Amino acid sequence: MVPDRLLLEEPLRQQIDQLCATAHACYARGWVPATSGNFSVRWGSRIYITPTGLDKGTLTPDDLLEIDLDGAVLGGNGKPSAETSLHTVIYRDRAHARAILHVHTIWNTLLSGKFAESGKVTLRGYELLKGLSGVATHEHTERVPIIENTQDYASLAEKLKVVLQAHGETHGVLLSRHGLYTWGESVAEARRHLEALEFLFEVEGRQLFGHS
Amino acid sequence: MVPDRLLLEEPLRQQIDQLCATAHACYARGWVPATSGNFSVRWGSRIYITPTGLDKGTLTPDDLLEIDLDGAVLGGNGKPSAETSLHTVIYRDRAHARAILHVHTIWNTLLSGKFAESGKVTLRGYELLKGLSGVATHEHTERVPIIENTQDYASLAEKLKVVLQAHGETHGVLLSRHGLYTWGESVAEARRHLEALEFLFEVEGRQLFGHS
């Protein structure tokens, strides 16, 4: 990672340490299997992001790439992930976002597949919705939009931008049979959103896939 | 936490240490996702309780608030949870209770939702019911009352009081699509009740949600 980590501001170093700890926790839960998933923090106009092909269970600060908001690599040794552009789109559209977490879980894969045509997963009536920033009641309805998965990342980035603008209140976006993107003002907030959304996906999923 | 932890009686310090260990174990099992849940111990007329918004996987004794049985804060730095009043209601109605655990799990969310209208989850015929204090046979019927979830905590505290008095023998209370409250004469007993009830919720849930 460039510049020398010891030269980074202390609050940024703490965010980066929390990002690594979050990556390890996600790996332990089976949420980033087979080197999937990616994670980043933003600091001003700089982004620190996981490179492609890395086992997230072993992520260290030195593995991160430093990029700018256009995705240009400023430092670090790995190769950027094809999904780097999705991070920059989110940071541009969600000005308050300082951290982004992207995971592949059993339940987000199942739900994003089942509801791919309807274009969203709807979560309503659960106390745990209050784990989402700004949500004060279980009566809240969270609509998590689903974008059809594609390997055309330029097109995907474009669609993500449109979806983010059309759903200004959502705390996450699903890619069908692919995974979840969520974010927050800090790694801690992004992780809270991740845990809340994945919990609710499992609750919904067990009702849907357990019934005929 | 105030007063200085080193001035606390040794048995209370042990209860507090066990409360923190229990919180960490609950986090590891996914039972307090997204900073949800709350935990407390009572010592005479003082209560030591988790503040709002804390990741329970990182709870330390210093994070706890000291409050009295009316919920007034006596010491500590965090902000009390909106659910603090539910703890004080339980400690007042269950004179023997020294510890309260509140968790959000997949299975207590599913069951408290499915049986919300009937107002209770009924557990019967399982050996593990003997994990509940005073229960000596699997032929015991445990009726865990369900209170409809609301953000009106004053009203919720009132309903909880009524439910506790109407169900003098229950070892726990569910809030619909929200979570479980359970308690015990010690942290160890409360944890035993928690493990027994959550095990039985999962056993029931797998029968209910696996069938059409």
Place this chain on the structure above:
Amino acid sequence: MVPDRLLLEEPLRQQIDQLCATAHACYARGWVPATSGNFSVRWGSRIYITPTGLDKGTLTPDDLLEIDLDGAVLGGNGKPSAETSLHTVIYRDRAHARAILHVHTIWNTLLSGKFAESGKVTLRGYELLKGLSGVATHEHTERVPIIENTQDYASLAEKLKVVLQAHGETHGVLLSRHGLYTWGESVAEARRHLEALEFLFEVEGRQLFGHS
């Protein structure tokens, strides 16, 4: 534990250490919730067994009771479990058994309930059956007998004796909606039987409880 642990033979000390490690592993998997389950090793005519009411996640050698084959306590400080007599029945009927493991799991609770009337769980066609001592092919049929649960332990011990004699080849016995007893010539073999049977219960259970 009496006599002083340092005076025990080294092979017995190793068995006891493995028993404790197995208990911790079972706790971590949720197989002995709420202080349930019990574990023992036999050494000649002496049995070292967990006392009642102990959290198996914290078991140490010093917690074990020393008893004889009639269940009389020879040493140790805890109170014997009501199920101690089931251990002595097994050790008497299975002369080669040196270790017994008893656990309460989600899947053994579900299957022992579902098949309580038929009196057995039948496992057939799985490679993992070869994890059971003496089984050399997946074409083996393992019939795990189910005894109706009761709190009359004298009667239960009597029934267990009859069942063990009638099913000379079984590697375990289920108590309905209660749990599994399995054993082996060593702690390692008993643990292998436990892991094989519980794996197969889950495989069967997911087929049975997932279908309508």
Place this chain on the structure above:
Amino acid sequence: MVPDRLLLEEPLRQQIDQLCATAHACYARGWVPATSGNFSVRWGSRIYITPTGLDKGTLTPDDLLEIDLDGAVLGGNGKPSAETSLHTVIYRDRAHARAILHVHTIWNTLLSGKFAESGKVTLRGYELLKGLSGVATHEHTERVPIIENTQDYASLAEKLKVVLQAHGETHGVLLSRHGLYTWGESVAEARRHLEALEFLFEVEGRQLFGHS
């Protein structure tokens, strides 16, 4: 293990260390219960492989056997597994393979049983397929062949050879109600294949076994 481990080349030592770490991780996830499963790395014409009957949760480099591509034992103290010949068949047919992982999981047991007659599990449309080497799109169709399980290992090795040649593009082979074999150019790649395939088996399985 012979020759003395300290005399092995450093890259081989690293592969062996990663193999042991992978075995421990598989044990922790319940993927090699009851001493099942086996693991190997190939280095030139030598293979380092787990012996029969070993608890994979405790595997150390010293436990490995050194064999040649005909399965003849060159060094080490344990007894070769009956499935050793399946490893040599894979290394001969897949010239690039440097590591082989064989596991017994709940979901590979369920799927290999359900689709035994059709002879394959088909995976299509999932982003995680890109965890498989050479797969660049979720639109890829992975057909994992299923061989009927048997205890005649000579016949099984023969069938495996035929299946590998007929399915030059598959990343794994299933044995019905037995388990998965997967491989890679390194332990890391084999582990990536394992995590990707098992994730997808679970996703498929939860759809199939949750519906009537």
